[in-house]
Amino acid sequence: MLSAALLVALALLVGTVLLLRPNRYAKLPPGPPGLPLLGNIFQLPSNFMYLRLHEWSKQYGPIFSFNVGGQSVVVLNSAKTAGDVLDRLSAHSSNRPAWIKLNQFLSRGKNVVGLQQGETWRRLRKAIHEVLNIRNVNGFRSMQEEEATIMIRGLLAYPNVKLVKHFHRASASIVWRALYGGVPLDLNGRDPTERVEELSAYIFRSALPGKSLMDMFPPFRHLYANSKWLRRYLDEWHLESTDIFEGVYHGAKDASALGVPCVSNNLSRLPEEYGISETARAWTSGVLFSAGQDTTATSLRFFVLAMLLHPEVMRQAQAELDAVVGDRMPTFDGKDRLPYISAIVKEVARWRPAAPAGVPHAAADDFEYDGYVIPRGTWILDNIWSQTRDPALYDDPEEFRPSRFLDSEGRIKPGAPDSHDDWLGFGHGRRICPGRDLATNSLFIAFASLLWAFEFRSREGELAPHDVGLVDNFITVQPAPFEADLVPRFTDLGIRLDHAGTHSV
Numbered sequence: 001m002l003s004a005a006l007l008v009a010l011a012l013l014v015g016t017v018l019l020l021r022p023n024r025y026a027k028l029p030p031g032p033p034g035l036p037l038l039g040n041i042f043q044l045p046s047n048f049m050y051l052r053l054h055e056w057s058k059q060y061g062p063i064f065s066f067n068v069g070g071q072s073v074v075v076l077n078s079a080k081t082a083g084d085v086l087d088r089l090s091a092h093s094s095n096r097p098a099w100i101k102l103n104q105f106l107s108r109g110k111n112v113v114g115l116q117q118g119e120t121w122r123r124l125r126k127a128i129h130e131v132l133n134i135r136n137v138n139g140f141r142s143m144q145e146e147e148a149t150i151m152i153r154g155l156l157a158y159p160n161v162k163l164v165k166h167f168h169r170a171s172a173s174i175v176w177r178a179l180y181g182g183v184p185l186d187l188n189g190r191d192p193t194e195r196v197e198e199l200s201a202y203i204f205r206s207a208l209p210g211k212s213l214m215d216m217f218p219p220f221r222h223l224y225a226n227s228k229w230l231r232r233y234l235d236e237w238h239l240e241s242t243d244i245f246e247g248v249y250h251g252a253k254d255a256s257a258l259g260v261p262c263v264s265n266n267l268s269r270l271p272e273e274y275g276i277s278e279t280a281r282a283w284t285s286g287v288l289f290s291a292g293q294d295t296t297a298t299s300l301r302f303f304v305l306a307m308l309l310h311p312e313v314m315r316q317a318q319a320e321l322d323a324v325v326g327d328r329m330p331t332f333d334g335k336d337r338l339p340y341i342s343a344i345v346k347e348v349a350r351w352r353p354a355a356p357a358g359v360p361h362a363a364a365d366d367f368e369y370d371g372y373v374i375p376r377g378t379w380i381l382d383n384i385w386s387q388t389r390d391p392a393l394y395d396d397p398e399e400f401r402p403s404r405f406l407d408s409e410g411r412i413k414p415g416a417p418d419s420h421d422d423w424l425g426f427g428h429g430r431r432i433c434p435g436r437d438l439a440t441n442s443l444f445i446a447f448a449s450l451l452w453a454f455e456f457r458s459r460e461g462e463l464a465p466h467d468v469g470l471v472d473n474f475i476t477v478q479p480a481p482f483e484a485d486l487v488p489r490f491t492d493l494g495i496r497l498d499h500a501g502t503h504s505v
Helices: 004-019 049-060 079-088 100-106 119-131 134-138 141-157 163-180 194-206 220-225 232-258 263-268 278-309 311-324 332-337 339-351 436-453 493-498
Strands: 063-068 071-076 367-369 372-374 379-382 454-458 470-473 476-479 484-488
Touching: 049 063, 049 071, 071 079, 079 379, 100 194, 100 220, 100 232, 119 263, 119 278, 134 436, 141 163, 141 332, 141 436, 141 493, 163 232, 163 263, 163 278, 163 436, 194 232, 194 278, 232 263, 232 278, 263 278, 278 311, 278 339, 278 436, 278 454, 278 476, 311 339, 311 436, 311 454, 332 339, 332 436, 339 436, 436 454, 436 484
Parallel strands: 071 379
Antiparallel strands: 063 071, 367 372, 454 484, 470 476
16 A cells, blocks of 8 residues: 555645646636645535535636646636637537546546547547437437326325335436337336446546546556556456446347337447447447436426425416316427426526536647636536526526526527536537437426326425425435425326327327
8 A cells, every 4th residue: 555655745746746837827717715736625515516616606707717736627607608618619628537547447438428539539429429319319209208107107106105216217217218228117126227327426436526546646547557456446347337338238239129219229230430349339328328317317306396396387387288288198299389398497407407517528728718728638617507597697596487488478588598408417519418309308298297297295294395405416416305295186197197198289
């Protein structure tokens, strides 16, 4: 084991090197003062960092910077600044941090979300956009309608099962089936996604500041690379992840005989010209599942919380549903005639973004913005929480008000921000998540179905909705577990569910 004295010496060496290069950092945006060498490391909380960033944004404005042990970080706090830097300057701002532990040891260059820019990333990105184009995504709509019906039926049959379990099953089943085909996941059966989520949680943690020794002190990567003993757990993690991803990827090919569309089948049919190995294709499907499931489940929970806090919104949405779909389950055929439901999807994502600090970008080279110089390697945080409270766009931002996205005639305003491009952490520019349309569709049909089927009421003896706390889950921030009574709006709801899918709006 390396001694504490050696670690301190290395830290001092790194700090000295940085201090000898002041001109490179002289034009960063101003921000909170920090300590020599250590920077602002002791000012950053271990949880809910986005709240500290929001406090600093009030003092330092739409763009500021801070330092963590020599690593410069720039934070984008307004919608305009984020659009300027991450969209219009995406050629410079679309890289990822080096994330040595994640990229070199855990995923070995196959995690497309964390991968730095380069030929491999460009090939994977092109492949993902090909298999998740709008035509393919719309092919999942009947499956998403089926999953919404299964969710409602489960809530009706098992009212004492916690909401978090119902929503986890629904979101995991949608993403799993979109990626691998197959039948719906069972609420009370074996969950094939459980181990994938455990493995994903570890890789998310490894990307957090201070959670990886080799990322704090990059020379340490050579020690790990040359020592099987030091990297034994990393090797085991990679082998297990690869075995799981390849197993479900190759198993998904059997679904093609049934005519069930899935991303893995589409990836397997891409020609060799894409230059992607079978293992890389399997990893791509696995990473897409990890990225998509958690945010959808989190948004479902925040949606129910919003309905408990704002029954007037629930009633207005139900009036729209009654007028458009009547006594039948909502389907995508009626989406254009349900603008208030679409506005609720946007407002849930704005009011409580599932990934409020986004996924870090990094500067691919030195570039200028608004008189500042952002050096190569600087982390760039897409501060979604502050952007969704941008006073230039939203008055009374803490108020839950879907109508802010509607014009005077009750239609979605032209140019209204797309909730899944930015606010759920799906990124900007070249890092925009190709699964955003799948996620938007999933939430639309789930929200519409829940509002059509149930009244939402606080459960007696439970915490009042405004007292429900939050849980920081590395990338996502979720409401703490809470319960609600979902009271059927129709006495014959079960019978109506049996007929779901036989009629369209």
